[in-house]
Amino acid sequence: MSIDIRGVNKSFGDFAALTDINLAIPSGKITALLGPSGGGKTTLLRIVAGLENADSGTVSIEGADTTNVPARKRNIGFVFQHYAVFKHLTVAGNVGFGLSIRHRPKDEIAAKVNELLELVHLEQFADRLPSQLSGGQRQRMALARALAIQPALLLLDEPFGALDAKVRKELREWLRELHDKMHVTTVFVTHDQEEALEVADNVVVINSGTVEQVGPPATLYDEPASPFVMGFLGEVTTLGGQLIRPHDIVIHTDPRPGALAGTIVRAQRVGFEARLHVRPEGAAADGSSDVLVNLTRTFARSLGLHEGEQVWLEPEDGATTLPAAGVSASGRPAPVLGSPRREGEDVAGSLTSKDVAGSLTDCRCDYAPGSVRLHGSGCWLA
Amino acid sequence: MKWALRIFVILYVGLLVIWPVYLVGQRTFEGGWSGIVTALTSPEVLHGLRLTLVATFWSVLFNLVFGVGISLLLVRKEFRGKGVLSVLLDLPMSVSPVVVGLALMLVYAPDTVVGRFLYGAGYQIIFATPGIVLATTFVALPLVIREVVPVLQEIGDDQEVAAQSLGATPWQSFWRVTLPGIKWAVIYGVVLTLARSLGEFGAVKVVSGNVSLQTQTATLVVQDTYQNFQPETAYTLSLVLIILAIACITVVSILRPRKARKAA
Ligand SMILES: Nc1ncnc2c1ncn2[C@@H]1O[C@H](COP(=O)(O)OP(=O)(O)OP(=O)(O)O)[C@@H](O)[C@H]1O
Ligand SMILES: [Mg+2]
Secondary structure: OOEEEEEEEEEEOOEEEEEEEEEEEOOOOEEEEEOOOOOOHHHHHHHHHOOOOOOEEEEEEOOEEOOOOOHHHOOEEEEEOOEOOOOOOOHHHHHHHHHHOOOOOHHHHHHHHHHHHHHOOOHHHOOOOHHHOOHHHHHHHHHHHHHOOOOOEEEEEOOOOOOOHHHHHHHHHHHHHHHHHHOOEEEEEEOOHHHHHHHOOEEEEEEOOEEEEEEOHHHHHHOOOOHHHHHHOOOOEEEOOEEEOHHHEEEEOOOOOOOEEEEEEEEEEEOOEEEEEEEEOOOOOOOOOOEEEEEEHHHHHHHOOOOOOEEEEEEOOOOOEEEOOOEOOOOOEOOOOOOOEOOOOEEEOOOOHHHEEEEOOOEEEEEEOOEEEEEEOOEEEO | OHHHHHHHHHHHHHHHHHHHHHHHHHHHHHOHHHHHHHHHHOHHHHHHHHHHHHHHHHHHHHHHHHHHHHHHHHHHOOOOOHHHHHHHHHHHHHOOHHHHHHHHHHHHOOOOHHHHHHHHOOOOOOOOHHHHHHHHHHHOHHHHHHHHHHHHHHHOOHHHHHHHHOOOOHHHHHHHHHHHHHHHHHHHHHHHHHHHHHHOOHHHHHHHOOOOOOOOOHHHHHHHHHHOOOHHHHHHHHHHHHHHHHHHHHHHHHHHHHHHHHHO
């Protein structure tokens, strides 16, 4: 079931949660809505489901305009960010809810519920109350409940949000398998780029209420349309005025023509990786223009790299780069890039969310009227 | 210090509650069982109890239906004048019942516009059962609302939205999701309404006209018999009302911990 979203706008008071969203979601595929917290992902999903009304614009499902179709008639399975389980019903009661309100015969409901509980591996918990389930089990129950109505479209709002890394990974694979079995058009929200890249056929990057880029995972990763997308899909650093991924940098221990000379000021080990902070020659001592380089630990050891050593850096052949001061994340030419803002800084003035161009590493912005508070190290202003 | 506090509490509760209630019981049994039977079978008492039960029944029914409805309106809908409405809904509890009675008189008495119209249509409100029901319902109005509103706020609308997305109509969502969620608050509110309605005196006295064997509720009978030198009847009926109240409180205290556990 394909979805066509055209010119959708939504404001809460004078806060624009979504601005002019145009999006086509292909039938039978898994699409990920990826973006930072507060970007409008849930709002968009709720509008598609009919749980929220857009201020303007249309949502067509399979070519038919849904503007006047109430949520209960859309036949869309929705898995909520916070599960929204029916607390007073057992697991079986929750899963069978959609069928029971359709007055299906009892034995048909029971059979369907059993089938779904098997599918989500909860057969032995049928008679428990949701409060007696773990987070992951509750999550799978919510999924089974949404599947019970045989939805033409499945919307999942951060389905694995509240779970630990290992369970997330399991459920992620399981969701992919489930989809390959059932072929129901699926849209899921996440702010975990790895999840989006791994599970989805198609990724939509959403930031501050606008669509930044749409495409298959590989395209987004290799050809990011903006610094924001590049930064959101993985770590990014600046090398000679170009945004580049830290593992796309080649490090030499002898001078090379065109390579940037610098000194290793910090060497960290994170798992199998070595992360080097290289300060270019003559660069500021505050670390604001340090280049981050990632390489495997074995490789770093084979080069005998350690703090204080001089190295030369150049981009790997075919590395993805973007001009660091080229365009802002909102697609407008950035006037002058402010220097990366510091953590916790209050930026007074009449800034809107659009003025914060994006994040290099981990930037979080709290907006309040007249001020933007930035957290993390990689925020900058357009 | 601890002892002083304990003695103070015991004296306080003893003098205000236990001793008076005990004396009512004692006086009731002074005349022996035959006295009690005589008192309870007197036409006045039977009529009064029946009228009280009728008024309580309607009061509980109206306050249940409207209380849940208004609570849903207050919590789930946005509209102008919501703040004013919620203040108005608390009024019946804060205003003296006598004043409530007088205010109802001003609207429904036979010589007012509304009263005359209703009388012409064959309905007598004041000095009749409808007026008693009205007054009783009015004074107990906020009890269900006060219980249900915070619970509705706490559970939020997540589950209702989920029900909607699964295909439930608003009506189905109410019966299958909302009501089970607020069940204990509703029961608690109903029990409080029940207790309040059984004991209502002031407002009913004003609107009923206090006519023996016609518009006298149990509490009015207590006052009447006491003043007319039939103290044993007054005490017996009082004891019946006390027992009913204790039954209500017991039900509430059985429910309350369960409610607290659910919230935790
Ligand atoms: N009912 C509402 N009233 C007012 N503002 C709202 C409402 N719902 C959402 N918003 C605002 O709209 C913006 C987008 O919210 P939304 O829930 O869509 O974000 P999100 O992308 O799902 O974020 P997260 O990843 O944290 O769930 C947020 O800034 C939020 O504060
Ligand atoms: Mg969300």
